[in-house]
Amino acid sequence: MTSAREVKDRCIEAYNRHDIGAMLREFSPAGVLVTPTGIQEGREQVAWYYAHWFAAFSDLKVTAWMLPTSCDPAVTEFTITGTHDGPFLLVDGAELPATGRRIALRGVSVCTIEDGLIVTDRDYYDQLELYSQLGLPVGVGVSS
Template structure:
């Protein structure tokens, strides 16, 4: 594998070790991180998004089960995320939910673009409904718009 994959593996190892300084060392200062909870631009915002996951799921772990071997830049990986929701977790609408004690197993994929030996763009995708259902939340009826 190439230096692109080496960097992606370093990032995964740092996330699994919950080592935020090592996570941030993988990114360029102006990197963009796109995920279901939102878009983070720059190291400060990227750190904040990673911290939200690690606080909400103190045993969070990513397991790669497929890497697109003939594609280097972007490096594409499919994952399984696991963890126990014991800490506060911020929802996209700004509400925070207390730990539920529930275990999660969520399928995910991501693409990582690299330039000058740093991640410049990281796009992560997972099904939020799958996550929220495992946390004990279901679909709710949307507010009706008056006719």
């Protein structure tokens, strides 16, 4: 029986290769990704979300540094690093042109599976920390 930890680990490996197809194979067709920017439902929306990040940060990588040994859900503490070298869509719909700035975001992911596929993946990171590292003043890019 496949554990959520195994599924999430495969997803992280695909993320670091920027292999969206491999990531989507780990998601249920109706799988949900929850992030500070919103909720993506289904493989098409999940693919759009990751494609956007990979286009904005061509060297984006996740380093998992705490992997508790529970079977389900899979909890992962991580750091995301990358260089902002492409357009990045902000929450308010504005696009931030490449800044060349490096980011390093700490976060946590909680991933649950059914029948060996991700049904929910909830990723938590500090969006204000991200915006600050990109050089945005507080409040810019935040919808009201």
